[in-house]
Amino acid sequence: xxxxxxxxxxxxxxxxxxxxxxxxxxxxxxxxxxxxxxxxxxxxxxxxxxxxxxxxxxxxxxxxxxxxxxxxxxxxxxxxxxxxxxxxxxxxxxxxxxxxxxxxxxxxxxxxxxxxxxxxxxxxxxxxxxxxxxxxxxxxxxxxxxxxxxxxxxxxxxxxxxxxxxxxxxxxxxxxxxxxxxxxxxxxxxxxxxxxxxxxxxxxxxxxxxxxxxxxxxxxxxxxxxxxxxxxxxxxxxxxxxxxxxxxxxxxxxxxxxxxxxxxxxxxxxxxxxxxxxxxxxxxxxxxxxxxxxxxxxxxxxxxxxxxxxxxxxxxxxxxxxxxxxxxxxxxxxxxxxxxxxxxxxxxxxxxxxxxxxxxxxxxxxxxxxxxxxxxxxxxxxxxxxxxxxxxx
Amino acid sequence: xxxxxxxxxxxxxxxxxxxxxxxxxxxxxxxxxxxxxxxxxxxxxxxxxxxxxxxxxxxxxxxxxxxxxxxxxxxxxxxxxxxxxxxxxxxxxxxxxxxxxxxxxxxxxxxxxxxxxxxxxxxxxxxxxxxxxxxxxxx
Numbered sequence: 001x002x003x004x005x006x007x008x009x010x011x012x013x014x015x016x017x018x019x020x021x022x023x024x025x026x027x028x029x030x031x032x033x034x035x036x037x038x039x040x041x042x043x044x045x046x047x048x049x050x051x052x053x054x055x056x057x058x059x060x061x062x063x064x065x066x067x068x069x070x071x072x073x074x075x076x077x078x079x080x081x082x083x084x085x086x087x088x089x090x091x092x093x094x095x096x097x098x099x100x101x102x103x104x105x106x107x108x109x110x111x112x113x114x115x116x117x118x119x120x121x122x123x124x125x126x127x128x129x130x131x132x133x134x135x136x137x138x139x140x141x142x143x144x145x146x147x148x149x150x151x152x153x154x155x156x157x158x159x160x161x162x163x164x165x166x167x168x169x170x171x172x173x174x175x176x177x178x179x180x181x182x183x184x185x186x187x188x189x190x191x192x193x194x195x196x197x198x199x200x201x202x203x204x205x206x207x208x209x210x211x212x213x214x215x216x217x218x219x220x221x222x223x224x225x226x227x228x229x230x231x232x233x234x235x236x237x238x239x240x241x242x243x244x245x246x247x248x249x250x251x252x253x254x255x256x257x258x259x260x261x262x263x264x265x266x267x268x269x270x271x272x273x274x275x276x277x278x279x280x281x282x283x284x285x286x287x288x289x290x291x292x293x294x295x296x297x298x299x300x301x302x303x304x305x306x307x308x309x310x311x312x313x314x315x316x317x318x319x320x321x322x323x324x325x326x327x328x329x330x331x332x333x334x335x336x337x338x339x340x341x342x343x344x345x346x347x348x349x350x351x352x353x354x355x356x357x358x359x360x361x362x363x364x365x366x367x368x369x370x371x372x373x374x375x376x377x378x379x380x381x382x383x384x385x386x387x388x389x390x391x392x393x
Numbered sequence: 394x395x396x397x398x399x400x401x402x403x404x405x406x407x408x409x410x411x412x413x414x415x416x417x418x419x420x421x422x423x424x425x426x427x428x429x430x431x432x433x434x435x436x437x438x439x440x441x442x443x444x445x446x447x448x449x450x451x452x453x454x455x456x457x458x459x460x461x462x463x464x465x466x467x468x469x470x471x472x473x474x475x476x477x478x479x480x481x482x483x484x485x486x487x488x489x490x491x492x493x494x495x496x497x498x499x500x501x502x503x504x505x506x507x508x509x510x511x512x513x514x515x516x517x518x519x520x521x522x523x524x525x526x527x528x529x530x531x532x
Contacts, residue, residue: 016411330444330465330466330467332443332444332466332468332469333419333466333467333468333469336415336468337412337415337468340411340412340415347443348443362445362465363443387412391412391415391416391419392419392467
């Protein structure tokens with residue numbers, strides 16, 4: 001297997017004089033040279049504001065921006081690029097859908113899973129929706145038999161993969177159930193887009209959200225896929241670039257995607273997503289899945305073999321994150337000690353307090369993997385855990 | 394102004410590797426008393442910390458402030474134990490005036506950043522707020 005670490009300059013860095021073992025990829029992934037260079041090259045040679053410019057650089061920037069949209073559209077299997085709008089990230093994407101659908105959602109019910117990130121909980125509450133959970137079993141499998149859709153259910157919103165557990169939810173089946181009742185579905189793909197092939201046509205969802213920075217592109221850019229049948233919904237944000245006619249009495253809006261992109265977008269960010277997608281496609285999402293699965297399963301098995309370690313969640317498919325606790329040791333102490341060994345993990349509630357409550361813990365240690373992690377990284381994690389325990393002995 | 398207790402702490406940490414520093418903090422935490430369960434309330438807890446932290450104060454007859462504290466994370470508790478080795482049983486005005494230079498000198502300065510999950514900055518702020526209330530109340 002190729003050593004993908006070579007593609008990521010930051011991974012050659014030492015921290016505290018030790019090889020960096022970066023296992024905080026569910027928070028954000030590092031950037032490959034091709035992405036860093038593309039951003040720098042764009043600002044050096046091609047940069048201008050996009051759309052409606054009459055000059056050379058504006059044409060060039062617009063072309064590159066729209067090409068990035070096309071790449072995203074192909075990458076997620078959208079029926080056309082107009083279904084892809086750029087946002088500032090998953091959180092922004094979900095908030096935009098919440099605001100656009102607010103008149104329908106207010107006082108009604110939104111069905112969420114029991115493993116959601118706060119960004120798939122709070123936006124719905126903010127527009128006055130009532131949240132109901134799809135229950136889960138003790139391994140954190142969502143219980144589809146318990147999915148109950150009522151007349152009041154106006155949306156089903158669910159993460160493809162959990163940012164805490166790495167569990168992959170059966171989004172296709174849930175989407176099917178919702179669709180049978182004519183209820184739209186939003187998929188939060190923030191934790192799956194970098195690990196698994198994601199195809200909106202195959203899933204059948206109406207909305208899909210993800211972030212650039214978790215899939216090797218830059219921060220500040222995200223994607224919202226909106227099925228074309230929602231092309232006429234009220235945009236969540238108003239401003240320049242998204243209007244057809246403006247008078248002081250009334251405004252009409254453009255069709256998507258520009259309808260959903262008020263103001264100057266993160267042009268370089270969008271281009272970086274396009275380049276990151278090229279990078280992923282060159283390796284192949286199936287290969288990425290296969291390689292990552294080997295490392296992920298190895299790491300998980302090693303943790304499961306250890307006494308005094310509780311690993312949370314166990315679903316048929318898993319990717320990305322592994323959450324665990326060491327008996328009698330606070331997750332924060334564990335994280336601090338591992339940091340000094342050059343091991344970057346995250347500790348705490350991972351923006352998923354309802355899930356933590358249901359697991360009966362305040363927080364966990366989370367090691368999360370990306371395409372450049374190796375079995376050696378997993379061995380280092382185990383070594384880190386042993387060191388933490390030794391220091392608490 | 395140098396302070397004997399802080400100088401003592403600086404000396405204890407001098408020349409230690411990170412793991413030894415953490416071991417020392419863990420052992421300080423173990424030696425510290427546990428706070429009575431009944432005082433581990435929301436009111437006494439400090440938000441902004443990744444671990445749970447509780448602090449409670451009482452004023453002695455002479456006006457000196459005594460703090461009790463606890464945390465469910467050992468390194469955090471160890472750090473608070475050092476801060477309170479310096480600040481405990483002092484007059485409110487002294488607590489407000491003391492420059493906690495030892496934190497930087499033992500290499501924990503980055504823990505003071507408000508972005509840090511251990512919330513050391515919040516803990517010190519709370520201790521000073523309590524001292525401030527006492528100082529203005531008794532003046």
